[in-house]
Amino acid sequence: MSQSNSKSLLQELFSDHAPGLLNFLTRKYQNYDLAEDVTQTAFARLSNEKTLSNIKNLRGYLYRMAENLVVDHIRHEKVKERYLESQKHHKQHIESNAPEEAVEAQRQLGKLQESLERLPENCRTAFIYHRIHGLSYNDIAVKMDVSVSSVEKYMLHALRSCREAVRK
Structure with missing residues (x-):
């Protein structure tokens, strides 16, 4: 047609x-x-x-x-x-607990920052590449010129350090 x-x-x-x-x-x-x-x-x-x-x-x-x-x-x-309903409930929850949660979040953030600053340079770098920049372990390994298993160890060390800092 x-x-x-x-x-x-x-x-x-x-x-x-x-x-x-x-x-x-x-x-x-x-x-x-x-x-x-x-x-x-x-x-x-x-x-x-x-x-x-x-x-x-x-x-x-x-x-x-x-x-x-x-x-x-x-x-x-x-x-x-x-x-929209879930956003309304979420906003109400945040507003009702905002001051206390904001203070607690600031305190936790400070602990995490201190923990990251105390990490060895390679652990901190791997952590930032993965968690902040979203790189895969393979990409991090190439960028840092190390093996993937090294990156895994760096990340494990960094995550343990962060977890301990938040628990304190």
């Missing part, structure tokens, strides 16, 4: 089915704005279909696509609601 034939088929499909689809979605979901957005999106997606002529029941295909778009929209809205 040529592009002009596909375009005229799409125009015909739009004029024949857009009002009915809009009414169907509005009645079913009780939301005109959603129905209008979904109708437009469905036709936009349909216009991107390369093989419109291969679809036997274009009306059925269009309606199924629109219903799937609504389901996707509802699913997305639920995820958004859960995220």
